[in-house]
Amino acid sequence: MSSFMPLTETQSMIFDITKLHQKYWRTFCDVYYVHLGFETEEVHSYKQKYETFCRRKSVSEEKDYEEKLLYVKIEDLDFLKSYAELFFTQTESLEFIASLYFFVKKMWNIETKLRHDAELLSFICPRCTKVDYSKYLLDESKCLIVRQGNWPNVREVLKSSIYSAMLREILGQEAFDHYTLDSPQFIDTACGKIEYNMADESIRNFVNMFIGSLIEEYNSRLNFFISVQPKTSNYPKGCEQIAFLYRLFMSYEDSLPEIKDILDESPSPLNLEVLQEERNNLITSFRETTLGKSWMQRMQYKDGIEHVAKYFMHHLNGLTKEEETLFFYTLDKICIIEDILKGNADKYRLDVKYPEGWFDNYSSTEDLTSPGCPFVKEPSQTDVILSKIREYQSVKKKPKDLAMPVRAAIDAGVIKRPTLKEYEEVKGFAKIAKSSFEDYTNPCKQPYNDSAYNGMVEVFKKL
Numbered sequence: 001m002s003s004f005m006p007l008t009e010t011q012s013m014i015f016d017i018t019k020l021h022q023k024y025w026r027t028f029c030d031v032y033y034v035h036l037g038f039e040t041e042e043v044h045s046y047k048q049k050y051e052t053f054c055r056r057k058s059v060s061e062e063k064d065y066e067e068k069l070l071y072v073k074i075e076d077l078d079f080l081k082s083y084a085e086l087f088f089t090q091t092e093s094l095e096f097i098a099s100l101y102f103f104v105k106k107m108w109n110i111e112t113k114l115r116h117d118a119e120l121l122s123f124i125c126p127r128c129t130k131v132d133y134s135k136y137l138l139d140e141s142k143c144l145i146v147r148q149g150n151w152p153n154v155r156e157v158l159k160s161s162i163y164s165a166m167l168r169e170i171l172g173q174e175a176f177d178h179y180t181l182d183s184p185q186f187i188d189t190a191c192g193k194i195e196y197n198m199a200d201e202s203i204r205n206f207v208n209m210f211i212g213s214l215i216e217e218y219n220s221r222l223n224f225f226i227s228v229q230p231k232t233s234n235y236p237k238g239c240e241q242i243a244f245l246y247r248l249f250m251s252y253e254d255s256l257p258e259i260k261d262i263l264d265e266s267p268s269p270l271n272l273e274v275l276q277e278e279r280n281n282l283i284t285s286f287r288e289t290t291l292g293k294s295w296m297q298r299m300q301y302k303d304g305i306e307h308v309a310k311y312f313m314h315h316l317n318g319l320t321k322e323e324e325t326l327f328f329y330t331l332d333k334i335c336i337i338e339d340i341l342k343g344n345a346d347k348y349r350l351d352v353k354y355p356e357g358w359f360d361n362y363s364s365t366e367d368l369t370s371p372g373c374p375f376v377k378e379p380s381q382t383d384v385i386l387s388k389i390r391e392y393q394s395v396k397k398k399p400k401d402l403a404m405p406v407r408a409a410i411d412a413g414v415i416k417r418p419t420l421k422e423y424e425e426v427k428g429f430a431k432i433a434k435s436s437f438e439d440y441t442n443p444c445k446q447p448y449n450d451s452a453y454n455g456m457v458e459v460f461k462k463l
Contacts (some may be wrong), residue, residue: 001267002355004341005276005394006428008383011283013138013297018344019336020248023160024305025050028245030121035116041421058349059207068250069120072115072225077136080106080266084215094152094163100207101166107218114225121228125243125313127321128230137222138215142323153201154180154206171210179206247328254349255333259340272341273395279337280391282330284459291319291327361428373426375418384463385414392456393430402430403440404448405456410441412460417441 006012013019025354026046032048036055087103091293112134158180168176182199198206232406262270298304315326336348343359345352375408376382392405406423409415420437423429440447 002273002358003360004272004358005390006361006371007283008387008390009370010300010383011387012294014285014296014304015331015335016337017252017339020305020335021050021252024245028243028249029053030247030434032120032249035120035180039201045207045293053249054252058256069124070126070284070328071108072117074131076110076113077133077222079137080110081136084138084142094157094160096203097163097166098283102210103171104170104214107214111218111221114221118225118228121230123239123242124246125239125316126230126314127324133177133222133226133229135296137219140212140215140219142215150200151204153199154201155182157203158182158199160382170400179209179430216228220438240309240313243305244305244312248331249325251328251332252395253332253336253348255329255336259333259336259348260350263350263352268353269358272352272354272358275337276341277395279334279341280394282334282337284391286334290315290325291323292330295327295331307404315422375416375422377414381414381463385460386428388460388463390428396430399432399436400440400447402432403437403451406437407441407448408456410443410454412463414458414463417433417443 006328007015011461026389029046033053035051036056038052043119044052083103085209087099090099108397117400157167167180171179179198182197184195184197186195257274266274286294291312295308298307298311301307301393340348340352341348343354345354373379373382376385389409392408393402396402396404406415406418410417420434423432423437440444
């Protein structure tokens, strides 16, 4: 009969996605929620914001969490730089106003993105980039060059309601009224009063009055963005946890499509057995990575995530992007699989049929640890060793196979040979008949001699 094989209490705690989110959502939310793109004027509680986050996250197809909240794209900067070169070769055509409008709006759009990203970079602490952003600064010495004929004056341009509206939008009402005033004005000079009318000005001169200042503002924003770009080993001290939580939350459910595939590829309850085996294999491989080992060791403590975050950020420059991504993807996958196995498939919009008896070995408050377990030689490793035995047993059915991890742990020197009574008192261990148990754990016999068993012994030795 298929049944859920719970993790130890310690492992269940460090892979409990619900508790992780409950504990750290407020911290993440206070810094990042406003940047997620679905903030409204309505006042929402942290719970409502979390529900919105999960709902939006479930339909997002973006996978690169480092770029999810960062808006500036090289393509945008490159396009504006190229367009600026083209813009300053304009002829006197009235269509020049439409080009001006597009140019200014594009500058403003990128300025907004630069301002947004500059605020976030110190929190996210992405990996350093080798992009030379200075080459995207615009040339402040450029001006419109007169080509064929004469440029139209302001009065001619304003005859078009469309062009008039474009100029009003990019100048603002006050500046627009000043620069387009169609009435005689006088200016005092050494030679006396000189009469002039702004509407008689060439549109070329008119644009040159303000385009330079707009380009200066844009370059100033880009220069500030360049100044806060992360450099090797350069991140604000004290922001490690905020940066780590960004990656933790923004990678949430990234592994769900693959989990859905696993469930779809087998009928029930085999799909849950396969999923459970996948969880066990993932934990084993996760533990063998530097970041995974760090997570499993430090998250056993109350303030574990603070230390995991510091370890992660301190070693970020020595990690490849693939290693970083794999860590958060695997962590996400283990946590979600464990949540599904516990009966929470509906939380992930999955239609999973749990077989009768699936939860016989599990209760949400059950303590699967064995404090003072008499046959474990190193008490501090009790949870790890017992969990590994359960893990191996979870994919076995025959008595000989069920006893194999127990015998491997004995031969590895991490446990003493337990009595059947001591063995049966450990919650979550598979049932083995007395004769089989005593026969396969008897040190005077050698029932196992294959490579699978030898590999199992080596795993226990490393624990």
